[in-house]
Structures are given as structure tokens and as C-alpha cells.
Amino acid sequence: MKIYGPNWQPIQADRTEKAMKRPAKPVPPLKSADIIEISKEGRALAAKEQVAAERTTRLDPERIAKIREEIRSGAYDDPDVIAAVARRMLELGDV
Numbered sequence: 001m002k003i004y005g006p007n008w009q010p011i012q013a014d015r016t017e018k019a020m021k022r023p024a025k026p027v028p029p030l031k032s033a034d035i036i037e038i039s040k041e042g043r044a045l046a047a048k049e050q051v052a053a054e055r056t057t058r059l060d061p062e063r064i065a066k067i068r069e070e071i072r073s074g075a076y077d078d079p080d081v082i083a084a085v086a087r088r089m090l091e092l093g094d095v
Contacts, residue, residue, distance in 0.1 A: 056092070
């Protein structure tokens with residue numbers, strides 16, 4: 001690939017001995033950095049969402065036993081129940 005200058009002439013790399021011995025220009029240090037601040041309200045909202053998420057994902061042993069018994073008894077074999085469970089799973093993003 002050729003790179004052309006303003007007069008449509010190919011640009012030539014400076015390969016002279018002088019250019020090869022010239023030290024590289026130092027890169028100046030960064031003077032500033034990006035900063036992010038999260039407000040107290042934002043932190044409180046995130047904590048509230050986390051608590052709510054933990055509540056919906058935790059199942060106690062009694063609830064697990066009840067669900068297992070319902071599965072064994074065929075309660076989930078009904079098409080309406082299957083549709084409701086599938087809809088809820090999609091809403092929660094479990095799939």
C-alpha cells in the first residue's frame with residue numbers, strides 16, 4: 001500500500017543514518033484521569049436491588065421439598081402451569 005502526500009507523491013520514510021540515530025520523543029505523562037462517583041442514593045438503590053435479588057433466588061429447604069413433591073405429584077404437567085412457569089423463567093432471565 002502506498003501513502004501519498006499533498007502533491008500526490010509517495011511519502012518516503014526517512015531512513016537516513018541521522019534519522020535512525022535520533023532518540024524517540026518521550027511521551028508526556030497523563031495529567032488527569034477519569035473519575036466516577038456514585039451518589040448515596042445510587043448506592044442505596046443498588047443495595048436494595050441486591051437484597052431483592054437475593055430474596056427471589058434463595059429457596060429454603062421447606063420450599064424446595066414442597067416444589068419437589070408438586071413435581072412428583074404431576075402438578076406441573078398441566079399445560080397452563082407449564083406456560084406460567086416458562087413465562088416466569090423468561091421474566092426473571094433464568095434461561
